[in-house]
Amino acid sequence: MLKLKKSSELATAQAQGKAVVALESTIITHGMPYPQNLETARQVEDDIRAEGAVPATMAVIDGTLHAGLEPAELEALAQAKDVAKLSRADFAACMARGGTGATTVAATMIAARLAGIEVFATGGIGGVHRGAEESFDISADLSELAQTAVTVVAAGAKAILDIPKTLEVLETNGVPVIAYGQDELPAFWSRSSGLAAPLSMQTAEEIAAAHRMRAALGLPGGQLVANPVPEADEIPRAEIEPIITQALSEAEAQGVTAKQVTPFLLQRIFELTEGRSLATNIALVRNNARLAAWIARALS
Structure with missing residues (x-):
């Protein structure tokens, strides 16, 4: 029970x-x-x-x-x-x-x-891991978004993932991916991923209306709202990508697999950025919480 x-x-x-x-x-x-x-x-x-x-x-x-x-x-x-x-x-x-x-x-x-x-705020969602064509390591977050009717506010998928493949899986499963306030998909620590967002909305009211319309149409699943980290707190993509690549190489060399991959990578990136990645993580979670509150108010 x-x-x-x-x-x-x-x-x-x-x-x-x-x-x-x-x-x-x-x-x-x-x-x-x-x-x-x-x-x-x-x-x-x-x-x-x-x-x-x-x-x-x-x-x-x-x-x-x-x-x-x-x-x-x-x-x-x-x-x-x-x-x-x-x-x-x-x-x-x-x-x-x-x-x-x-x-x-x-x-x-x-x-x-x-x-x-109806609304949930987080940092970043899980997704398709780099090298998934061999490991088949794909987060359950993606299938959950396809079947559970909750609007999820995140700063995009975690940047340690294969973001293009993550976006493809979300599209295949009919999950709306909405960039908030910009046309480009954010990438967790960075405001830019180099990828155009499938959808873009400028207000919490628009996002709430889309949530309600999905219910009216009888569509299963939720929405992913990709909210870029504030400019003052971001680590630009050109700066963080080499660090992610180094952490991934170390994980492979040490045989880190399955559920241990993400914690290992986040810890190494924390060390390699001298704590800056965690400070950015906290800033983006707080930013997402604020937007989620606006969406929840629009829904209520």
Whole structure:
């Protein structure tokens, strides 16, 4: 039996018809060390509140799906050890065993749907890994976007991925990819990917209207809103690409595979940029949270 617990803040907000934004929890448990993870999580939640919406951080705690975390629960999760990283495949098993797990993009989309939340803010989505023609390493985030009706605000796909192939898979699966405020697709740390965005919209109201129209047409799946990192915080593509290439070469040389690839690459890029990549990551997550709040307000 599904155990779903809504935070007091979320329950009140939904009862009053207020705007709500879902947040993932892997950025807390797997993204950065304590106490920086807790400080960042609180800051992102406060950014959403400042824009007139209510945050709902998703996580599984002792077999119960939490939609929104109370302050003490958020602090406990930030310090927890051996927390599972949950996607679609292992979500149910973790809950059935009474485990504790943090939600990835795919799992957060599922949790948001169950909790009645239409908008979700994250950093970057997973996608097609470089070399996928041999490894077949493709994130479940892409198939989730094709089937779960949640609008996801991200700074594009993570730049460590094969972005052209990621875009092709999204197109094949009928997922709208909407660049916000520009015609080019952003690439996580960078505002530019060198690729034209399939769609471009200038306002949160346009994005909300497209979300509603998809529902009216009976189309499955969500939307990906690609929100470029603020100019002051970006690492230009020409600067970050050689660093990514070096990190990828090191991962291959060390035999890093499967779920360990992304954490390894992000850590090496953090080291090679002397921490700048993490500062940019935090800036883009906060920027995405603000846009998600505007979209949620337009929907509500």
